Amino acid sequence: MSDVQELSRDSQSTAKMAKITFVEHDGTRHDVEGEIGSTVMETALRNQIGGIVAECGGACTCATCLVHVDDAWAEKVGKPSAEEEDMLDFAFEVKPTSRLSCQIKVTEALDGLVVHTPSYQGR
8 A cells, every 4th residue: 555545545434424314205324424625415425314415516506405403403403504594495395494405514413414305406
């Protein structure tokens, strides 16, 4: 193994992580680890979570990474920005706890976060 590969492997194994549970519309649960500093959307894509389309790749321009934050976590996650609110107007199945997962940063405070994916993401 080269020095570069060794450093990369070491940095991946020491990255701080937070547990995130994705619950699909049919009740299927996925308990995954999200890297601190990444977004909930990036975590979903890295773990092949169904229901997260993310057409724009996290630019907050498509509303296809919608999640419903579990009620117990809504206050900790916080409210959407004005820009995110505008995009939520184009989303399907919007609820009071809906957020775009590209706008939720994974932090140590969100360790244990539970989000629900809708039955449909689209435009």
